Amino acid sequence: MRPFAAIVIWIVLVGGLYFYMESRDHAPVSHATPVQMVSGDYRLVLTTTFNAEKDPFDLKTESATGDAFVIKLNGLELIRSSDVFFAGKPVIFDNIAGIRVGANEFLVEASPPHGAGGMASAVRVQLFRFHEEILDRTFWADPGARIVSNFKIQIEPDLLPRNQDDH
Numbered sequence: 001m002r003p004f005a006a007i008v009i010w011i012v013l014v015g016g017l018y019f020y021m022e023s024r025d026h027a028p029v030s031h032a033t034p035v036q037m038v039s040g041d042y043r044l045v046l047t048t049t050f051n052a053e054k055d056p057f058d059l060k061t062e063s064a065t066g067d068a069f070v071i072k073l074n075g076l077e078l079i080r081s082s083d084v085f086f087a088g089k090p091v092i093f094d095n096i097a098g099i100r101v102g103a104n105e106f107l108v109e110a111s112p113p114h115g116a117g118g119m120a121s122a123v124r125v126q127l128f129r130f131h132e133e134i135l136d137r138t139f140w141a142d143p144g145a146r147i148v149s150n151f152k153i154q155i156e157p158d159l160l161p162r163n164q165d166d167h
Helices: 002-023
Strands: 042-048 069-073 076-081 091-094 102-110 121-129 132-141 147-155
Touching: 042 069, 042 102, 102 121, 121 147, 132 147
Parallel strands: none
Antiparallel strands: 042 091, 042 121, 069 076, 069 102, 102 147, 121 132
């Protein structure tokens, strides 16, 4: 009796899964829409509350080298630096390329120094377009923890060419 019950339960479960997979709606094929890049002078400013430096305990692989800072835009690496960034000193990256109309996602990774286990750490990220601030976010981490945060920003299309002379 038990083997018969096991076979019936197995047939019901696998058969139910089979019929579900066959009867569910298949997702329609999406047609790729062209990506419209925005024009404009974008500047990214990073300020830390700690001296960002390479993580001495990070596993060294081809894709992860324990860098002090890694910034990605829409999944593509924008900035990777193993230089030390000093606390309170803004680091400016001009002419940020790859920003497109619509949703854009940034990923910020920063590594605090090994001996900074006693205080929380933060990274302030500012994004400017034509020297006007369009984003200001601060990301916090527990004492000694690496900061890994992402944020999204919606960029509107350029309607009119902007005069940079402000006349």
